[in-house]
Amino acid sequence: MKMTPIQQRILIVDDHPIFRKGIAMLLEHEHDIIISGEAETAAQAMGLVEHQEFELVIADISLKDINGIELVKSLKALKPHLPVLVLSMHDESLYAERALRAGARGYLMKQAPPDQVVTAIRQVLRGDLYLSAAANLLMLNSFVTGRGSNSKSSVEKLSDRELEIFELLGQGRGTSMIAHDLRLSVKTIEAHRSHIKTKLGITTAPELVRAAVEWVTRRTGGDD
Amino acid sequence: MKMTPIQQRILIVDDHPIFRKGIAMLLEHEHDIIISGEAETAAQAMGLVEHQEFELVIADISLKDINGIELVKSLKALKPHLPVLVLSMHDESLYAERALRAGARGYLMKQAPPDQVVTAIRQVLRGDLYLSAAANLLMLNSFVTGRGSNSKSSVEKLSDRELEIFELLGQGRGTSMIAHDLRLSVKTIEAHRSHIKTKLGITTAPELVRAAVEWVTRRTGGDD
DNA sequence: AGATCCTTCGGGGTTTCCCTGATGCCACGA
C-alpha cells in the first residue's frame, strides 16, 4: 500500500499515437497520476467522458473530426468542472485565447520542454490556470489592445466556428463535405462562408479558398 | 553481455520533445535499437551527424529553422549512405514525393499506429524503402502515369494552356474571370479544368484550387 | 432591457461544376 490516496485520472485526446506515448512516458514516474483513457477523436473523447470519471482532460487543438476548441465547449457543457488542458502543435496566440474563452484551464504548446508539461498538468489539477510563457505574453498583448481589436491579421476577427470552417476550406474541403463533417446543413456552411468573406474583405468564392489555403499552408508548412 | 551484437543507433530530429519521448517509448522494448541522439533543429542534427555515427535518422518535416526536406538533402550530401525516415504531421501526398526525391528512404505520417512506426524503422534499417499505405497509393499514381522520363512534380504533364489556367486558378481567379481574361468561352475553361484534374489525379473542385494555390505560392515565394 | 454578435437554417435565382460529346488543328509514324 502506498501513500498515494487518490490517483488523478487523465484522458488524453490526440490523433497521434506516438504523441500519446510521449505523454505517457512523461508521467511514468509521477505515481499519483495515471492515464486512464485515450481518444483519437472528439467523438471518442465525449463517449469516454460520459461513461468514465476523469480528473483532467488533455486535448489537442487539431483533431480529425472537429476542432479541439469545439471539443472544449462540448466537454464544458457535459462536465463543467472537469478541467481541460489544451495542447497545440504550432504556437499561435490565436488558439490560446480561444481555448481559454471556451473554458480550457490551460494552454501549452507541444514544443514545450517535458518538465513544463508536467508542471502544467499539476497546476491545472490543483485548480489553477496554466499559460506557457510565450502564450502569456501574447495574451497580455491582446488584453491591452482591447480584446479582438483590429490590428491583427484580420483572421483574428473570425469567430471560432468561422475559423474552423476557414481551416477546412484551406485543406481543400468543399462546402458539402464540410457540412457533412460538422453534421450541419449546407446552408449553414454557406452562411459562414459569406460571413468569413465579409470579415476578410473578400468578394469572390475562389479568392476565399485561396486565402484559406495560403493561411493554412503558412501555419502548417511555414516558418513563422 | 547480451546476444545483441550491434545496436542500431538512431538520431531523432523533431522540435517536439514529447514526440521524441513517444518514439523512445516505442523502442523501449526493441533492445537492438537505441536512440543515441536527439535534435530540435536541422542545424543541430547536422552537427551531431558530423561528429557521431548513426545507422538511421528519423526526421520531422516541419522544423523550426528549415524544411525537413532540405535537411534530407543536406544529410545526403554529408552521408550518402545514412538512411533517413521522414515523418510528417498531417498532410500526405505533397511531401511524400518530395521527401523521397530528396533521398529519404521512408515516409510515414504521425497518425500511424505504433507498430507501423516500428515496422517502418526496421524496414529502413534493413535497407528497404517504407511507404505508408496512404502515401503509397498517391505515389503509385504519380509513378505509373509518369513512367520513365519525367515523374516530375506532375504539373509538368500539363500543356501550356492548361498550365496557364492552372496558374490563374492558383491566383484565386474564378472560371468566368479566366474565360474573360483569355477571351474564351466559359465552357472551354471548364474543359481545361477537367483535363488538369485528370492529369493531376484530383477529383474535386476545391482540391484543384488548393493544389493550384499551393503550387503558385511555392513557385513565387518558394523553396525549391 | 436592448443591442449586438454568433450559430443555425430556408427560399429562390444565378453561377459553376461535371459528364458526354463534337469540331478543327497539328504532328508523328506506318
Place this chain on the structure above:
DNA sequence: TCGTGGCATCAGGGAAACCCCGAAGGATCT
C-alpha cells in the same frame, strides 16, 4: 497519305455550389 492521338475550342443539360435575402434562438455586453 491516312490513321492515331494529343491539343484547344465549345454546347447541352442536370446536379451542385454560390449568393442575396430573411429569420429565429442564444450568449454577451451595456
